[in-house]
Amino acid sequence: MALLLRVVLLCGVADLIRSLSITPPDQMMIEKAKGETAYLPCKFTIGPDDQGPLDIEWLLSPADNQQVDQVIILYSGDKIYDNYHEALKGRVHFTSNDLKAGDASINVTNLQLSDIGTYQCKVKKAPGVANKKVLLTVLVKPSGTRCFVDGSEEIGNDFKLKCEPREGSLPLRYEWQKLSDSQKMPTPWLAEMTSPVITVRNATSEYSGIYTCTVQNRVGSDQCRLNLDVVPPSNRAGTIAGAIIGILFALVIIGFIVFCCRKKRREEKYEKEVHHDIREDVPPPKSRTSTARSYIGSNHSSLGSMSPSNMEGYSKTQYNQVPSEDFERAPQSPTLPPAKVAAPNLSRMGAVPVMIPAQSKDGSIV
Template sequence: GARLGLLLDLSITPPDQMTIEKAKGETAYLPCKFTIDPDDQGPLDIEWLLSPADNQQLDQVIILYSGDKIYDNYHEALKGRVHFTSNDLKSGDASINVTNLQLSDIGTYQCKVKKAPGVANKKVLLTVLVKPSGTRCFVDGSEEIGNDFKIKCEPREGSLPLRYEWQKLSDSQRMPTPWLAEMTSPVITVRNATSEYSGTYSCTVQNRVGSDQCLLSLDVVPPSNKAGTIAGAVIGTLLALVIIGLIIFCCRKKRREEKYEKEVHHDIREDVPPPKSRTSTARSYIGSNHSSLGSMSPSNMEGYSKTQYNQVPSEDFDRAPQSPTLPPAKVAAPNLSFVFKISGLHVQWCRF
């Protein structure tokens, strides 16, 4: 009986397990205040342990006070984020702060205080919640008179349970009567919409650690002329195609014309060389013979004349005296012109 009394002398207040809810990123204060009996003369030891929420891992020591020293490098996930709140632990305060809370910090934390012969412990359940954030309001459907559509309120993140509240911020600030049953729902169904539904609405999302809000501007308008819109789009597309086709056609035609002009001025075209004059041939032949005759003596003149002149075609011989020079008419013919065309090292006659 005496031993039991000693065990009860060192106590922690409050003795019951408590639950703490905090938002991600915030700091959680985990209390552990104790009372020491004068008979407790042993060294003071304080130990905090974490039992993870998944119950698959063993209890982890996260911070320890022993021999007047603090040790806080036991748990890698909490390294640098767990601290004793008091500078004098012997005064009876073993509370800790866990900063920059993460979802992995969820679990049961146990505070153990020993001062022989006294021993006491306390458990604190820590829940880390995510505040609603990134909430957006939008319309799912066509905002036209007579249509059915939905207005939605969706947070990007937020721990359950979430609570929703819609409000109208414009005009009479009264929600349309058919919507009243869904004012606390993330989705409001709008049936047979009227222009009276137009206005600015807000949606507030809440959970136990925070809230977020978004705004929606609803503009219910008369039905649009979809057939006319589609026809206009089709006609516009066809006109654009026709214009593009004309541009391509003109560009290709211009390119062909430039290519043709380049070929006319630069391409090599072979033609038959100018014909030789029979008269000039005959004159050359006679001139050659005259040279030979000039070197002969009168004695052999008669035989040579008979022999050589008989070899000259009668046609050429007869024309020679009458046409001693090239006929100018053939050279200056009105329908002929000769130009030089140089390609590489060749020079050729071209006739046009």
């Protein structure tokens, strides 16, 4: 009975060996740096009963579980199809030129962070079917690392030494070293030699020197250098006094400019007001009519003060001097006419009657 069972088990193992199978890869998880090439193995063997056509298919299960599996490359009917996945187009290739020889491994070139995921190799040759999975992790090696001092590098001050890479996949490891003098880190810093930040308290000139910081992860490393120079304290009082004097001088200049501008505006405003007042207060020129009126008024006032002896001469002279043109052109004045002196009053005053001959229109005596 035991012999029969052993024979059955051996036959089962022989059938399994004869069927299609994929050799397990040495690593189930592969880590590569961004930009590098990842080799994903998939070697298989075919049994004597596997007589169907050979089909090889690689699928990608993205790290985001919400996305469906994507075919990235396919071998079927002795042809290769690699245009299924746009993100990997032109970057995925079979490593073997003869896939029927049992090597379906692929290379993924110029790795990107979007390439992270689980890759599955499926081999079909009816009736045999087999598949294997490989996890690919893409890491970013540290780069662009810079070292700098955060604070004032003066004796007695507190400041920090910082080491910061521009990019790099976690976890990152840091290591500080001193290159100058005794190449020994100050004792208070020993606890922070593997930290991205070293805190310096009550700095002394002994801390001066050249330091390096090395950043590394599983796929690469980067380094930066720092020249620390701890100097005596600067003259802060003089600096503050100079700053205050500079500010006061600037305020004086600004005040002088504002004063000049305001003064100029007041002068311009005054000139405009004076010019406006002069234009409004200038009296209009005297007309010929007002001249004639004043002339007539003066004659009337003179007539009352004349004596009878020179009345006749005055009447003739004044009559001849008054321009008839002015009287003709003078408009009618709304003022009251001058008062007339009655004849009896003229006689009392000693006036002598004078006969003035009449004249016709053409100027002849009637």
